Amino acid sequence: MRPGRVACHSNLLFVVSRDPRSRSTSWRLTLASVSTVPPYQSPIAPGRSYYEDTVERPAYPPLEGALSVDVAIVGGGFTGLSAAVHLARSGASVVVLEAHRFGDGASGRNGGQMGTGQRLWPLELEAEYGPDKAKRLFKLGEEAKAHLFDFVEANGLDVDLGRGQLSIAHKARYLDEYQRTAEVLAERYDYPHARYMDAAETAERVGSARYFGGMRDTGTGHLNPMKLVVATARLAAESGAALHEGTKVERFEERGDRSVVVTERGEISAGHVLVATNAYGHDLAPAVDAHVMPIGSFIGATEPLGDETVLPGGEACDDSRFVVRYFRKSADNRLLFGGREAYTSAAGDITRHIRTQIAEVYPRLKDVRLTHAWGGNVAITMKRMPYVRRLSPTMTTIGGYSGHGVLLSNFAGRLFAERFAGNRDRLAELEDLDIPAFPGGKRLRFPLMVLAMTYFSLRDRF
Ligand SMILES: Cc1cc2nc3c(=O)[nH]c(=O)nc-3n(C[C@H](O)[C@H](O)[C@H](O)COP(=O)(O)OP(=O)(O)OC[C@H]3O[C@@H](n4cnc5c(N)ncnc54)[C@H](O)[C@@H]3O)c2cc1C
Numbered sequence: 001m002r003p004g005r006v007a008c009h010s011n012l013l014f015v016v017s018r019d020p021r022s023r024s025t026s027w028r029l030t031l032a033s034v035s036t037v038p039p040y041q042s043p044i045a046p047g048r049s050y051y052e053d054t055v056e057r058p059a060y061p062p063l064e065g066a067l068s069v070d071v072a073i074v075g076g077g078f079t080g081l082s083a084a085v086h087l088a089r090s091g092a093s094v095v096v097l098e099a100h101r102f103g104d105g106a107s108g109r110n111g112g113q114m115g116t117g118q119r120l121w122p123l124e125l126e127a128e129y130g131p132d133k134a135k136r137l138f139k140l141g142e143e144a145k146a147h148l149f150d151f152v153e154a155n156g157l158d159v160d161l162g163r164g165q166l167s168i169a170h171k172a173r174y175l176d177e178y179q180r181t182a183e184v185l186a187e188r189y190d191y192p193h194a195r196y197m198d199a200a201e202t203a204e205r206v207g208s209a210r211y212f213g214g215m216r217d218t219g220t221g222h223l224n225p226m227k228l229v230v231a232t233a234r235l236a237a238e239s240g241a242a243l244h245e246g247t248k249v250e251r252f253e254e255r256g257d258r259s260v261v262v263t264e265r266g267e268i269s270a271g272h273v274l275v276a277t278n279a280y281g282h283d284l285a286p287a288v289d290a291h292v293m294p295i296g297s298f299i300g301a302t303e304p305l306g307d308e309t310v311l312p313g314g315e316a317c318d319d320s321r322f323v324v325r326y327f328r329k330s331a332d333n334r335l336l337f338g339g340r341e342a343y344t345s346a347a348g349d350i351t352r353h354i355r356t357q358i359a360e361v362y363p364r365l366k367d368v369r370l371t372h373a374w375g376g377n378v379a380i381t382m383k384r385m386p387y388v389r390r391l392s393p394t395m396t397t398i399g400g401y402s403g404h405g406v407l408l409s410n411f412a413g414r415l416f417a418e419r420f421a422g423n424r425d426r427l428a429e430l431e432d433l434d435i436p437a438f439p440g441g442k443r444l445r446f447p448l449m450v451l452a453m454t455y456f457s458l459r460d461r462f
Pocket of ligand 1: 098099102107108111113249276277280282326375376399401402403405406407
């Protein structure tokens with residue numbers, strides 16, 4: 001036996017040394033220290049999320065060498081992993097390449113709120129696209145919802161599914177819009193699950209008297225996004241997709257009628273490439289950079305609450321602020337509160353900001369302890385609708401869900417698989433949206449955006 005470290009198991013470090021009390025050459029084994037292995041944290045987003053502590057994340061090996069496949073998917077969030085499941089199930093050969101770990105982008109760190117229809121509400125959709133297209137887009141959003149519920153149920157997934165959404169007005173001037181939206185949903189959109197709430201009902205359902213009224217939607221829900229990421233990756237692997245983490249795509253090359261995806265230690269020749277990098281694919285595809293803007297959004301998780309009056313019905317909540325506050329309770333009764341957006345890369349003190357916002361809604365929780373505080377990039381577009389585009393005959397990008405991706409991204413992955421299999425082309429409905437590039441080019445678009453956002457967040461206050 002030789003002196004020195006012999007084993008480091010979990011957090012325990014054992015050391016072998018000569019026993020000083022013994023004249024013979026006997027050795028002793030001592031527990032030398034308890035080392036703390038830092039818990040894993042996404043390298044592309046600030047803070048460790050609460051979801052990390054709710055599920056084991058199996059590791060997938062980096063890509064080494066060359067491969068030839070039908071479809072190469074870049075980005076292992078909901079969009080990429082969902083596409084992989086449905087492509088592999090339809091018999092295509094598929095590989096998913098993720099620069100870090102699956103779910104390290106927005107998909108494993110979001111608010112988990114599904115919402116209804118599209119990010120734009122029916123009246124906004126009608127103003128933008130006219131009544132017929134508005135109805136088709138709303139229906140597509142509802143198909144996305146049915147798809148997600150079915151996917152979870154058919155595969156027996158445990159994703160902490162909760163039911164219901166409260167959309168609430170932080171200023172009285174927004175009440176008409178909520179009332180009208182509930183009516184329009186029922187009368188013109190065949191959606192009977194949304195109902196207007198007055199101030200008293202809102203106060204009771206939210207557990208706070210800070211809001212003026214709103215809309216209760218019993219037809220939707222919320223979930224633990226990291227559990228969904230982990231489960232979707234497992235289903236993709238079981239269906240035959242090759243999954244690689246720690247594999248950053250450096251560039252694309254066109255070779256004949258195929259695309260070649262180049263990584264540090266390998267390359268893949270693919271009949272088609274899906275670029276599913278959303279708000280994280282900086283400089284990989286110039287068209288995506290021009291049309292999709294990353295915006296930081298931040299969430300805090302409290303310790304489990306003893307207070308049963310906070311969201312007693314278990315619904316998720318989003319408010320009328322342009323810089324929206326969104327909150328819900330976790331399966332173990334914590335308040336998960338999202339509310340701060342940042343347009344610079346510095347996250348600042350997330351805990352302090354989120355605690356202040358929690359105290360505004362729930363003054364009785366002003367001293368509550370936050371066990372986790374984290375953030376990530378939301379991908380927004382000029383029209384707050386998804387960006388779907390053919391980048392070349394052999395490359396497609398899908399993303400830019402503008403805060404509505406829990407519902408849409410999982411479905412968009414399936415729509416891509418449908419298109420690839422030549423079954424149906426419902427993706428075309430989103431591709432037709434004709435999302436414009438952000439003005440100002442690469443240099444000016446960001447400062448212009450910050451100006452616009454600052455204006456809207458000031459308006460939220462008055
Ligand atoms: C804090 C926060 C709260 C949110 N809350 C909600 C909510 O409540 N409801 C809702 O509907 N939406 C919400 N969203 C948005 C939602 O999470 C996204 O719309 C959705 O997860 C997008 O999934 P995606 O697969 O397209 O992208 P992502 O999950 O971001 O995945 C993109 C992946 O691409 C990888 N990648 C990038 N470049 C490369 C490269 N060169 N090579 C290989 N891989 C690469 C990244 O590492 C990343 O994992 C929220 C987002 C955030 C950040």
